Amino acid sequence: MADTPKSRLETDVESLATGNFTGEEGGTAVSPGKDLASAAMVGVIGIGAMLLSLDLDAPASLYTAPGLLPFITGLSLLIMAAGLAAKALKRAPLREILKSAHDPIGPFIADIEGRRTLILMGLVLAYVVLTDLINFEIRMPAGFYTFRFSSYETISIPVIALILKLFWRARWLACIAVAAGMVIGLAWIFRDGFEILLPGSG
Amino acid sequence: MDTVLAQLTSQMAIAFSPWMLVVCLAGVTLGILWGAMPGLSTTMAMALLIGLSTGMSQHVAVMFMLGVYTGSVFGGAISAVLINIPGTPDAVPTMIEGYPLAQRGEGGLALGTAIAASFLGNWVGIVLLISFIPAILFLALQFRSWEMFLLAMWGIAICGSMSAGDMPLKGWISGWIGLLISFVGLDAIHGVARFTFGFRILEDHISYIPLLIGLFGLTEVLKVLPQKNPPSIPSEVGRVIPPFSMLWKYARTSLRSGLIGTIIGAIPGAGANVASFLSYDIARRRASPEERAKWGKGSYEAIVSAEVANNANIGGSMLPTLTLGIPGNAAAAAILAALEMKNIVVGPTIQTENPGIIYFIYIGLIIANFLMYFMAIGLIKPCVKLFSLPRTLLMPLIIPICVMGAFAVSLSYFDVYLMFIAGIAGFILHRFGFPLAPMVLAVILGPLADENLRRALLIFEDHSIVSVLIDRPLGTVLLLVVIYTFYDGIFRRGK
Numbered sequence: 001m002a003d004t005p006k007s008r009l010e011t012d013v014e015s016l017a018t019g020n021f022t023g024e025e026g027g028t029a030v031s032p033g034k035d036l037a038s039a040a041m042v043g044v045i046g047i048g049a050m051l052l053s054l055d056l057d058a059p060a061s062l063y064t065a066p067g068l069l070p071f072i073t074g075l076s077l078l079i080m081a082a083g084l085a086a087k088a089l090k091r092a093p094l095r096e097i098l099k100s101a102h103d104p105i106g107p108f109i110a111d112i113e114g115r116r117t118l119i120l121m122g123l124v125l126a127y128v129v130l131t132d133l134i135n136f137e138i139r140m141p142a143g144f145y146t147f148r149f150s151s152y153e154t155i156s157i158p159v160i161a162l163i164l165k166l167f168w169r170a171r172w173l174a175c176i177a178v179a180a181g182m183v184i185g186l187a188w189i190f191r192d193g194f195e196i197l198l199p200g201s202g
Numbered sequence: 203m204d205t206v207l208a209q210l211t212s213q214m215a216i217a218f219s220p221w222m223l224v225v226c227l228a229g230v231t232l233g234i235l236w237g238a239m240p241g242l243s244t245t246m247a248m249a250l251l252i253g254l255s256t257g258m259s260q261h262v263a264v265m266f267m268l269g270v271y272t273g274s275v276f277g278g279a280i281s282a283v284l285i286n287i288p289g290t291p292d293a294v295p296t297m298i299e300g301y302p303l304a305q306r307g308e309g310g311l312a313l314g315t316a317i318a319a320s321f322l323g324n325w326v327g328i329v330l331l332i333s334f335i336p337a338i339l340f341l342a343l344q345f346r347s348w349e350m351f352l353l354a355m356w357g358i359a360i361c362g363s364m365s366a367g368d369m370p371l372k373g374w375i376s377g378w379i380g381l382l383i384s385f386v387g388l389d390a391i392h393g394v395a396r397f398t399f400g401f402r403i404l405e406d407h408i409s410y411i412p413l414l415i416g417l418f419g420l421t422e423v424l425k426v427l428p429q430k431n432p433p434s435i436p437s438e439v440g441r442v443i444p445p446f447s448m449l450w451k452y453a454r455t456s457l458r459s460g461l462i463g464t465i466i467g468a469i470p471g472a473g474a475n476v477a478s479f480l481s482y483d484i485a486r487r488r489a490s491p492e493e494r495a496k497w498g499k500g501s502y503e504a505i506v507s508a509e510v511a512n513n514a515n516i517g518g519s520m521l522p523t524l525t526l527g528i529p530g531n532a533a534a535a536a537i538l539a540a541l542e543m544k545n546i547v548v549g550p551t552i553q554t555e556n557p558g559i560i561y562f563i564y565i566g567l568i569i570a571n572f573l574m575y576f577m578a579i580g581l582i583k584p585c586v587k588l589f590s591l592p593r594t595l596l597m598p599l600i601i602p603i604c605v606m607g608a609f610a611v612s613l614s615y616f617d618v619y620l621m622f623i624a625g626i627a628g629f630i631l632h633r634f635g636f637p638l639a640p641m642v643l644a645v646i647l648g649p650l651a652d653e654n655l656r657r658a659l660l661i662f663e664d665h666s667i668v669s670v671l672i673d674r675p676l677g678t679v680l681l682l683v684v685i686y687t688f689y690d691g692i693f694r695r696g697k
Contacts, residue, residue: 012294012479030635038634042375049382052397059392063659066389066396069652073381080375083692087371116428121626124420124601128622131605132615156602163598167427170595182599190606194257199609199618 033097035088043081049074119166127159135200148191151200156183209558216261217565223573225262226566229269230573231581236270237277238585239596242422243290244274244474245639248536249418250600252411252543253607260544264559265566267540271533272324272570275474275513276578279316279505280585283309292474292515295482295508302500310582314444315502317578319456319509322449324571326460326510327467327517332564338525342550344676348658352680354651357470357528358644359687364472365637370691376631377640383408384648391656403616410645411539412608412621417638418532419604420625425632427597443579444502452506455485463511467518470643473531474512481511517567524548524560528647532639535646543611 053067053074062068088097108114137150161179165172190196216222236247247270255263278290283300296316303312345353358381362373386397387407398404449456459481466477485507486497493503519530520537527549529535541548547555608621628638662670671678 012291012475030633034634038372038375038636042379045379045382049397056396057392057394059394061660061663063663064391064656066392066394068659069655070382070385070396073378073385077375077378077382080371080378083371084375113428117424117629120424120427121629124424124622124625127601128605128618132618156605160598160602163427163601164595167598168592168594178595179598183602186602186606190254190257190610194254196253196257196606196610197613199605199615 031100032088032092033100035084035091036094036097039081039085039088042077042084046074046077046081049077116167120163123159123163123166127155130155130159131199150187150198152198153183153187155200156187205557210561213558213562214565217265217562217569222261222265223569225258226265226269226569227573227577229266230273230570230577233270233273233275234277234280234574234577234581235273235585235588237274237290238280238581238588239277240281240285240288240589240593242596242600243418244271244278244292245418245532245536246422246600247274248533249414250603250607252415252536252539253603253610255540256543256610260546261562263540263544264546264563265569267537268563268566269570269573271516271537272513272567272574273577275516276317276320276509276574277585279320279509280313280578280582281589283312283316284586285589290474292478292508292512294475295478296505298498299501299504299508303502306500308500311444312500312502312505313582314579315448315505316509317575318444318449319452319506320513320578321571321575322456323460323463323510323513324516324567324574326457327464327514328564328567328571329517330461330464330514331517331520331567334521335525335560338521339550339553342525345550346658346674346677347654347661348670348674348677349680351651351654351658352677352684353526353528354647354654356680356684356687357522357647358640358651359684359691360472361470361643362637362640363687363691364469364476365639369635372636373640374691376636376638377644380641380644381648381651383413383641384410384645385652390649390653407649408620408645409611409617410535410642411543411611412617413624413645414532414536414539414642415604415608416621416624417628417642419600419607420621421628421632421638423597423600423604424625424629426593448502449506452503455488455503455507456510458488459485459507459510460514463514464518464521466511467515467530468521470522470528470530473519473533473639474515477515477518478508478512482508520563520567524552524563525550527650529643532642535639535642538646 050071053071056065056067056070058065058067109118131152134151134155136154137148140147140149157176157180160183161172161175164170164175164179168175168178170178187198191198232251233244233247236242237244248267251267251270255267258266274290275292278288278293279296279300282288282293282297283304286297286301288294288297300309300312300316303309358377359374362375362377363370364373365376366373382397384407386404388394388405389396395405462481462484463474463477466472466480467474482504485503486494489497489501489503493501497504515531519534522528522530523534523538525548527538529538538548546552546559552560604621604625605618608617609615611617631638631641665673671681
């Protein structure tokens with residue numbers, strides 16, 4: 001009972017050998033525990049959608065009620081959640097699933113890839129928040145061209161350099177040089193090449 | 203007839219202008235290089251480049267996106283053959299067959315075959331697209347609210363089935379959650395705020411473009427970057443252009459694969475991956491015993507079958523996108539987004555509301571195909587150099603593009619946060635085995651389904667179910683198709 005899905009490549013090669021197609025986005029086989037947890041979450045979403053839909057005003061007839069399709073969608077999600085739970089329980093009994101599900105987050109954090117993913121998520125979140133909070137732009141006219149340097153570049157270069165340092169593991173100087181070259185190049189393409197405004201600047 | 207000729211001539215004049223050719227060349231080149239890089243998929247390229255297309259004029263944006271689409275679908279074959287890692291998932295069959303050939307010193311010929319097959323596949327897709335658009339447009343014009351609702355629901359249901367393979371239920375759940383997301387905002391008929399929780403910013407609906415960028419851009423970075431880097435060993439390529447006699451030998455396979463690729467492309471949710479896998483499987487069953495013995499050990503016919511199909515898929519995916527406003531796959535959803543951002547209304551009225559744009563798209567696809575052929579040959583050697591770059595160097599650079607792209611759509615920071623949330627949600631959904639394409643498709647089609655269902659029910663208020671089924675045969679057929687899609691998913695594939 002594998003807890004993480006097989007790699008996309010492994011599933012695809014297997015599916016080609018057997019002629020069983022795993023679909024456009026690859027294999028979806030995960031542990032019954034994960035499927036049961038998904039079913040519970042989907043069920044909650046379905047019930048939530050149904051309750052919120054019932055709470056909506058219906059200015060005219062029931063047929064044009066704004067909550068009509070959302071209610072049907074919520075109800076169908078609830079039925080699908082039941083189906084997913086039934087499939088999970090068919091693969092493994094509830095007792096066995098509960099035994100292995102006492103710590104759903106632990107194995108992910110214990111895994112080095114899981115920890116790296118969490119760090120990456122944190123860094124991306126910090127990057128997004130910082131580019132929202134800090135806003136400035138420096139303009140330096142130099143004859144026919146005005147050099148512009150904004151908060152976007154100021155925040156992007158160190159954050160991307162840090163991500164490169166953590167994952168690429170090259171020297172700091174190389175990480176900063178690559179990050180600076182890439183960010184300034186991209187900013188130039190977006191701002192000067194296509195006249196698209198960048199976050200936090202103009 | 204005169205109008206058609208006039209439109210065709212004027213669109214040809216635009217498409218063949220030097221600037222347009224340069225734009226298309228840039229798109230094709232970027233697409234090939236992007237597709238060739240393991241981990242960077244066609245959909246990711248398309249999703250990220252929507253942001254860049256906001257700064258382009260209507261025709262330039264369309265030409266650029268078509269170039270990227272055409273180039274990136276082929277690009278996956280280069281790394282598949284040379285380093286045994288498919289650049290895009292649809293290149294897996296090409297990898298299985300091409301890498302053994304490369305190890306025998308026939309990598310160049312394998313790639314040349316893939317290039318020629320891709321060129322041919324694009325042609326089949328384009329010819330079928332041009333042939334079927336008038337008929338589909340005529341049919342689409344007969345659709346009323348009831349039929350449009352059923353069509354939208356079928357699109358989401360079949361996308362769920364096709365994306366999730368042996369677990370269609372998960373594809374449908376992903377689609378149905380997308381439907382709920384699409385309902386956020388003021389409803390189109392009464393203006394009642396739905397699922398906004400008092401936040402005014404949500405009243406304006408959730409744009410699917412930041413979702414697309416988050417789900418197919420940031421999610422991929424989160425999936426790929428923390429993984430240990432696979433070894434990449436660039437190799438010498440040798441002769442590239444295959445002899446004509448060899449291609450002629452596989453003409454039948456090419457035609458069959460082209461048809462499979464186009465038909466699969468026209469089905470929402472089934473993209474280049476399903477097309478190349480299915481075509482590869484059918485070609486294996488139909489191959490001569492002598493050829494079948496080579497299957498898996500380096501068969502040129504197998505490469506032709508996969509590459510023709512995944513490229514023919516491009517033309518096929520444009521068919522429902524342009525005529526019904528239902529994207530054939532996630533990459534086509536990005537094309538749809540780019541078209542909508544340039545105020546091009548896709549769907550049954552595309553010809554009347556945007557005269558000539560369809561011809562421009564045909565010509566754009568043809569130009570992109572020719573450029574793809576020549577650029578693919580020219581870019582093989584630079585690609586070998588590119589493979590020596592680690593993914594850990596390239597993937598972090600996607601992050602600022604995601605932020606810039608999401609912000610560029612409507613210059614709103616809300617969209618950037620939305621992109622981030624979508625990226626995290628996409629990663630979690632992937633870990634739990636849920637496909638992402640149905641969700642995006644449902645966010646696109648949700649408003650269409652909602653509005654049309656309520657209109658249809660209002661019209662049918664005084665009718666009995668039987669009279670609706672008899673009076674609306676097209677709707678009845680669609681209803682049966684929807685029921686069959688669920689039946690097939692639950693009782694056959696979902697067993």
